[in-house]
Amino acid sequence: MARPTMMDVADLAGVARSTVSRALGPDTRHLLSQDTVQRVEAAAEELGYRLNALARGLRTQRSATIGMLVPDLTNPFFPPIVRGLEDTLGSEGYTLIVVNTDNDEAREKAALEKLLHQQVDGFVLATVHLQPDGLPDAIRNVPSVLVNRRSDVDQLSSVVPHDEAAVREVVQHLTDLGHRSLAHVAGPQALSTGRDRRTAFERACGEAGVEAVVEVADGFTVPAGAEAAERLLDRDTDVTGIFAANDLLALGVLRVLRERGVRVPEDLSLVGYNDMPLVEMLDPPLTTVKVPQYQMGREAARLLLEELGEEASSLRGRSVQLPSHLVVRGSTAPPPD
Amino acid sequence: MARPTMMDVADLAGVARSTVSRALGPDTRHLLSQDTVQRVEAAAEELGYRLNALARGLRTQRSATIGMLVPDLTNPFFPPIVRGLEDTLGSEGYTLIVVNTDNDEAREKAALEKLLHQQVDGFVLATVHLQPDGLPDAIRNVPSVLVNRRSDVDQLSSVVPHDEAAVREVVQHLTDLGHRSLAHVAGPQALSTGRDRRTAFERACGEAGVEAVVEVADGFTVPAGAEAAERLLDRDTDVTGIFAANDLLALGVLRVLRERGVRVPEDLSLVGYNDMPLVEMLDPPLTTVKVPQYQMGREAARLLLEELGEEASSLRGRSVQLPSHLVVRGSTAPPPD
DNA sequence: CTGAAAGCGCTTACAG
């Protein structure tokens, strides 16, 4: 017999199919006599019976499956988030299905469709071109949470790092060192991540009374960071410290600085964001902001699980900010005289 | 109407449910009149109809889903493999479900069970404690391919980098530079990856007529590399070049060398394996072996798709080796005089 | 070219 069904177990145990179903369900087990439960379990064990999740899902209208849209798993920022989600959702019996979108709107739509076909019970979106009106109606009926992204327009729950506070720490650190003119290599302003960090930077500099220069990169990538750095350095500024909107951008900046013979941190201080793996082993070790990715994943999972539990959608639209902290390493120092 | 079914589409189009099914299936569409197909498509479009993959899977006994076991997505070695798999499988309509196992045997078994419940049509195993006899019978009936691992005992297809040739390149490079005594910080010998590289190293050194020292680490991690390096340096050797079984190990070695004031590459040359992201930005940039991870993923997907197509299991047990090449950077140089 | 019917493997009122 290839794959035994409940019927096979029922026959072997000498009970009805429905009894097998009850005996094997943790929540219905107690309805049966101990003896029956044991006979069924023995039979199931003997046959190597495995529940068919497809059949159950079809019947219960719940797939116990969560879909996740992520820009690119190859970007080390995301895997810890995925792990946090998987660990938490998994312990509640959910399976996570991750799809890469490369931040491409068409792929996002296609991935969403695919997951909707799979009858996922919920969504985790770490990627959002998804304009509020671009969101297929179908998704509005499915519990969803954004992670590392916010949507001002929609009433979706979200989990983001507390950028404002972390950026303030960055600026504080640099001004404490004596810097009076700072630059920000910002991420794309179409993304909340890019906007929030820039706004926070400008505000913090304003409050500290230091000059704030901004150069917007057109991606969160090393090449985009390098290009922005070129533009920045070609401008005539007194900048002695650069804060990049993420580590990849900072690496691009670092590359250009090396090419131009600018020493870090002697001539210029550099701060990243995210604390990617290995940035502590760079030369110099990168001062950056540690984002609690794993915890963000766990938190997103928690929000989602709660929404899944609720019939009403009263829990939708909550937004959680997790603290991120500056990690001071070797790429920052007092400005040159 | 929450989620329209085929019946709803049928009613709107004025045809039978079975006709809707045929009109929407790319392979059955041609059985129908153009006119009917169009009416059905229009109706489906109007209702925003989406196929229920659970129902289809239950009926067809194929979930169009592939399960993947991976030790840890957080290890940057794996995501490119996952992308290669996802891209290739996705274009054939399959959905990939990835589960982390942390190389823990119990978790591997649990993950396997879970995926079996989900009725996956195939497995990709990037993790194998899975002893040949430990493999649940169920998996033998499901097309499976190993990636980055081989199993001598089982007749499972596998895709691995061509370690032998790459390691030969490493040794060649070092001896060309003038090194006459080399060390290998090997990975755990329980894993084929660990064994193969060590064997290849010893053979290549033998052929080149240089001294070969081996220190086995008990994990493929930075700390394991550091510990192995401590042991190695405490031995009395003439070693002037170290080849680590992967980059993480190499980073552990590098850390210890720095602590002990040994300069790389002036005093000692160091070679890694895998070409992880950012190792080219280290100080010094790491000489390492570039493993074609993405292509390994694609290749594994191709093997799996072929096995899925075949009724007979005549295609099982093929093994593919993909070429890996040395990337020379700054961590290797001639030995000190 | 199209429809009516059976059935994939479950769960869950309903009845006893």
Place this chain on the structure above:
DNA sequence: CTGAAAGCGCTTACAG
């Protein structure tokens, strides 16, 4: 405490 029956949403022989 347990069983018989209906039905989740599809696909696919079978019949016409």
